[in-house]
Amino acid sequence: MAKLLLFLNAFYLGLGTFFSFYLAPLLFKVLEKEYAGRVVEKVFPVYFGLGLILGSLSLILGFRLGKWVVIVMILNLIILAFQEFYVLPISHHFKFTDYETFMRWHGISMVLNLIHLLLVFVLCIKLYLIL
Structure with missing residues (x-):
């Protein structure tokens, strides 16, 4: 069971890290800001949705691996649900009405994503040590 969990979470960690630290910044470097924003805006719901699944x-x-794994996963699910169902809709709304507020929510989203990825990283280390 731990091997499957490690695989799933390592896959998601790699995907999230690649998107967050390479692909999204690259899109904003090579495309106009508006077009890059459109692409990233379409990817986020899929990214957070996959994380929720x-x-x-x-x-x-x-559950069989202990309370620690369960606590980390519950924290991750709370962060992802908050991102998917609260932060993204609010950010989308403010993107067109108040850009300064949008940027504030974008910063919140970035911090939450970083916390989430760090939790997945710690979970992967814990799962690796269980093997």
């Missing part, structure tokens, strides 16, 4: 599966499968 894999996080839920990890939570269900991780």
Whole structure:
């Protein structure tokens, strides 16, 4: 079970790290800001949705591995749900009405994403040590 959880979470960690630290910044370097924003705006719901699916599966499968795994997965699910269902809609709204407020929410989103990825990284280390 731990190997499957490690695989799922390592895959998501790689995907999230690649998107957050390479692909999104690259899009903003090579495309006009408006077009890059449109692309990234379409990717975020899929990215956070995939995280919710894999996080839920990890939570269900991780119950046998101890309380620590469950707590980390619950924290991750809370962060992802908050991002998907609260931060993204608010950011989208303010993007067109108040750019300064949009940038504030964008910063919040970036910090939450970093915390989420760090939690997944710590979970991967913990799962690796269990093997």
